[in-house]
Amino acid sequence: MTKADxxxxxxxxxxxxxxxxxxNEQMVDDVIVRxxxxxxxxxxxxxxARAWTDPxxxxxLLQDGSAAIEEFAFEGGQIDKLVVVENTDQVHxxxxxxxxxxxxxxxxxxxxxxxxxxxxxxxxxxxxRAVLAxxxxxxxxxxxxxxxxxxxxxxxxxxxxQPPEWQALSEGELAQRVTRDSMIGVTVAGDD
Ligand code: FE
Numbered sequence: 001m002t003k004a005d006x007x008x009x010x011x012x013x014x015x016x017x018x019x020x021x022x023x024n025e026q027m028v029d030d031v032i033v034r035x036x037x038x039x040x041x042x043x044x045x046x047x048x049a050r051a052w053t054d055p056x057x058x059x060x061l062l063q064d065g066s067a068a069i070e071e072f073a074f075e076g077g078q079i080d081k082l083v084v085v086e087n088t089d090q091v092h093x094x095x096x097x098x099x100x101x102x103x104x105x106x107x108x109x110x111x112x113x114x115x116x117x118x119x120x121x122x123x124x125x126x127x128x129r130a131v132l133a134x135x136x137x138x139x140x141x142x143x144x145x146x147x148x149x150x151x152x153x154x155x156x157x158x159x160x161x162q163p164p165e166w167q168a169l170s171e172g173e174l175a176q177r178v179t180r181d182s183m184i185g186v187t188v189a190g191d192d
Contacts, residue, residue: 014028032110040108040109040180041107041108041109041178041179041180042109042175043069043074043106043107043108043109044104044107044108044157044178044180044183045174045175045176045177045178045179045183046072046175047061047068047069047072047084047107047157048159048160048175048178048183048189049171049172049175049178050171051084051159052162052166052171052174053170057071058159061084061159062084062086062159065081065082065083065084065157066080066082068084069082069106074106074107080153081154081155082104082106082107082155082157083148083155083156084156084157084158085146085148085156085157085158085159086158086159087158087159087160087161087185087188088161089142089143089161090142090143090144091143091144091145091146092132092139092143092144092145092146092185093145093146093147093148093156093158093185094124094128094145094146094147094148094158094184094185094186095147095148095150095156095157095158095185096115096120096121096124096125096147096149097115097121097149097150097151098121098125099121099149099151100116101115102150102151102152102155103115103150103155104150104155104156104157107157107183108157108180108183108184109180112180112181112184115184124147125147125149128145128147129145131186132145132186135181135187135192136187136191136192137186137187137188137191137192157183158182158183158184158185159183160178160183160185160188161188161189162174162189163189163190163191165190166189166190177189177190179192
């Protein structure tokens, strides 16, 4: 399906649901505004900042992401299964949905355009280092790249490594600095 086809289908579906009285335009606009402006990637950044400053929370987050983020009571925070994968000196994680565009909306808001691009979806699997380099991310050879394929059932989020120069920052200050792209794994926190 091309992008124009997809847009057309979405529009047709929206009109149909409105016609059937199952939806109104305001509801659609509300959802877009909520995920775009209110949720945004800010929820994920708060999760990362807490994991960096609270080892107990970090352990719970890596053990069971969906249960751990319930501590925040995010609006629209229902994710059946959120799996958080941790970057280390040995492993760098990056997230994709090769099939379509599954994405952890509740923590990262709406997916960026490139995330839905067929080029990203196929190339990040075949040549992850080349794609990461295009995002300005160059990883040391000792770091393996692990690609996680999201689905309707399981959504992944990356827990980036905390930059050493951010050690003295508070949880709130850290949350201001964590970017969406570092939680998808195409960049490295503090480097983007
Ligand atoms: Fe998908």
